[in-house]
Amino acid sequence: MTPTPRPTGMTGRFRLALTVVFLVAGLSGCASFKEVKTFASISSNAASYEALTEDYIGALDRRKQYQPPKFHGELEAIKIRREAQRASLDVLRETLIDYMRGLEGLASGDTRIFDSSLKDVSDSLNEATLLDRNEKQAVGALSTLLARTVTSLYRRHEMKELIQEGNQPLQDVIEAIRKIVRNGIAADLRVEAVMVGRYYDNFMFAPDNPAEPVAMALAKEARAEAMGRIDSRIRAAQSYDAVLEKIAAGHQYLYDHRDRIGNDEFGRRLKPYIDELRAAYQNLRDASP
Numbered sequence: 001m002t003p004t005p006r007p008t009g010m011t012g013r014f015r016l017a018l019t020v021v022f023l024v025a026g027l028s029g030c031a032s033f034k035e036v037k038t039f040a041s042i043s044s045n046a047a048s049y050e051a052l053t054e055d056y057i058g059a060l061d062r063r064k065q066y067q068p069p070k071f072h073g074e075l076e077a078i079k080i081r082r083e084a085q086r087a088s089l090d091v092l093r094e095t096l097i098d099y100m101r102g103l104e105g106l107a108s109g110d111t112r113i114f115d116s117s118l119k120d121v122s123d124s125l126n127e128a129t130l131l132d133r134n135e136k137q138a139v140g141a142l143s144t145l146l147a148r149t150v151t152s153l154y155r156r157h158e159m160k161e162l163i164q165e166g167n168q169p170l171q172d173v174i175e176a177i178r179k180i181v182r183n184g185i186a187a188d189l190r191v192e193a194v195m196v197g198r199y200y201d202n203f204m205f206a207p208d209n210p211a212e213p214v215a216m217a218l219a220k221e222a223r224a225e226a227m228g229r230i231d232s233r234i235r236a237a238q239s240y241d242a243v244l245e246k247i248a249a250g251h252q253y254l255y256d257h258r259d260r261i262g263n264d265e266f267g268r269r270l271k272p273y274i275d276e277l278r279a280a281y282q283n284l285r286d287a288s289p
Contacts, residue, residue: 033107035267036159039250039274040104046243046281047096051288053089055233056185057082059192066199085184088131092177095139096247099170102146106159131176138172145169160258167255174248178241186237193230197223232287239284246277 060079064072131139145165200223204216250273260266 033262033267035270035274036254036261037104037107039254039270039277040100040107042274042277042281043247043250044097044100044104046277046284047093047100047247049240049243049284049288050093052181052185052233052237052240053086053093056188057086059188063192063195066195085180089177089180091139092131092135092173092180095142095173096170096177098146099142099166099173100247103159103162106162135172135176138169138176141169142166142173156262160261163251163254163258163261167251170251171248174244178244181237181241181244186234186241189230189234189237193227193234196226196230200226235287236284239280239287243277243280243284246273246280249273250277 057079060075060082063075067075145162200219204219204223250270253270253273254261257266257269
C-alpha cells in the first residue's frame with residue numbers, strides 16, 4: 001500500500017484531524033496500545049516532579065541558620081553553582097517529559113506538535129553547562145526525533161520507530177538525571193543532616209551550657225523536626241530515583257519487544273512494568289515533604 005503523504009496548510013491539518021478520528025475509532029480497542037499510552041502517561045506525570053530541584057536551591061538559604069555569618073558568602077557561591085545544575089537537570093527532565101508525551105500521543109492517536117523548537121533545545125543545552133558531550137547528544141537526538149515523529153499520523157510503525165531510535169538516548173537522559181539526583185541532591189541532603197544534627201548537639205551538649213530543662217526540651221523537639229524534614233526530602237529523592245529506574249526498565253521492555261506492539265500478549269506483559277511504575281510514583285507522592 002502506498003503511504004499517504006503528510007498534508008500541509010490549514011486544509012491539510014483539517015484532513016489530518018479527520019483521519020486521526022477515523023484511525024482512533026478503528027484502533028481504540030487494541031489493548032497493547034492502551035498499555036503503552038498508560039505507561040507513557042504515568043512516566044510523563046512522574047518525571048514532572050520538580051520539588052527536589054526547587055528544594056536543592058533553597059537548601060542553601062536554610063543552611064544559613066545553622067552556620068555562622070562568615071560562611072554565608074560561601075553558601076551564596078554554592079547557590080550560584082547549583083543554579084547551573086538546575087539548568088542541566090531541567091533540560092534533561094523536560095526532554096524526558098516531551099518524549100513520553102510524544103509516545104502517549106502516538107499511542108492514543110492524538111497527534112501533537114512538539115512544543116519545543118530545536119532552537120529552544122539548543123539554547124537550553126548551552127545553559128546546561130554541567131552536561132557532558134554524550135548527555136547533550138542524547139538530548140539533541142531525542143529532540144530531533146520528536147520533532148520529526150510526533151507530528152505523524154497514528155501508525156504502528158511510527159511508534160516502533162520512535163521506540164527503536166529513542167531508546168538509547170532516552171536511557172542516557174534518564175541515567176544523567178539519576179546521576180544528579182543520587183550524587184548531587186541526595187548526597188547533599190545527607191550532608192545537611194549531619195550539619196543540622198551537629199548544630200543542635202553543640203547547643204545542647206556544650207560544656208558551659210546551663211541545665212535548662214525547658215530549653216533543652218525545646219531544642220530536642222526542634223532537632224527532631226528539622227531532622228524529620230530532611231529525612232522526608234531524602235526519601236523523596238530516593239523515590240524519584242526509583243521512579244526513573246522504573247521508567248527506564250519499562251521503556252527497555254518496549255524496545256526489546258517493539259516488533260510485538262499491537263499484540264494483546266505484548267500489552268499483558270507490559271502491565272507489570274506499569275504497576276511497578278505506578279507504585280513507585282505513589283511512593284514518591286507519599287514521601288514528598
